[in-house]
Amino acid sequence: MLINVTKVKSTAQSSERLNLAEAVDAAAYGYPELALQGPLQFVGRVENAAPFLELHGQVAGRLRLTCARCLAKFELTLQAEIAEAYTNKPEAMSKDDEYAVSFFEGDEIDIAPALLQALLLELPMQPLCRPDCKGLCPDCGADLNQQPCTCNHQDIDIRFSKLQALLQDMQSQQPEKEV
Numbered sequence: 001m002l003i004n005v006t007k008v009k010s011t012a013q014s015s016e017r018l019n020l021a022e023a024v025d026a027a028a029y030g031y032p033e034l035a036l037q038g039p040l041q042f043v044g045r046v047e048n049a050a051p052f053l054e055l056h057g058q059v060a061g062r063l064r065l066t067c068a069r070c071l072a073k074f075e076l077t078l079q080a081e082i083a084e085a086y087t088n089k090p091e092a093m094s095k096d097d098e099y100a101v102s103f104f105e106g107d108e109i110d111i112a113p114a115l116l117q118a119l120l121l122e123l124p125m126q127p128l129c130r131p132d133c134k135g136l137c138p139d140c141g142a143d144l145n146q147q148p149c150t151c152n153h154q155d156i157d158i159r160f161s162k163l164q165a166l167l168q169d170m171q172s173q174q175p176e177k178e179v
């Protein structure tokens with residue numbers, strides 16, 4: 001996702017609007033977890049703030065994800081704010097504390113790595129197809145969102161209540177032991 005910075009880098013304090021939508025192979029950039037459906041979008045601007053070119057705006061991408069509970073595939077649009085700095089002057093690399101500064105050469109900057117990194121930070125740790133996803137039955141594997149399965153989960157409940165009764169017994173006996 002290349003932007004041409006020939007003009008903006010040659011004029012102090014100039015800026016250029018950007019409105020991009022491009023197919024990006026996230027895996028080729030080292031982000032295989034970002035399964036993009038459709039183009040990566042960026043709306044913002046690039047600014048000459050010598051010795052940096054600053055990139056500001058918003059990235060959006062539609063991702064194909066796998067639900068952490070029911071394993072269904074679903075799509076989710078993620079957005080992220082972008083604030084990046086680029087420089088073609090090696091001596092400027094360590095002078096900016098506010099942003100991580102990336103180096104560029106020539107007249108073009110590939111902004112895809114910054115956009116993908118920002119999207120990755122928005123990726124949920126436990127993606128859910130919907131907030132109340134019921135998940136899969138641990139016994140038969142049925143998708144409990146479709147219909148309740150026929151497994152007899154009462155067995156587990158009974159065993160659990162017996163265990164609870166046992167624990168309560170033990171707790172009520174403890175004071176006697178201490179005496």
Ligand SMILES: [Zn+2]
Nearest residue numbers: 067070129133
């Ligand atoms: Zn789900």
Ligand SMILES: [Zn+2]
Nearest residue numbers: 137140149151
């Ligand atoms: Zn089941």
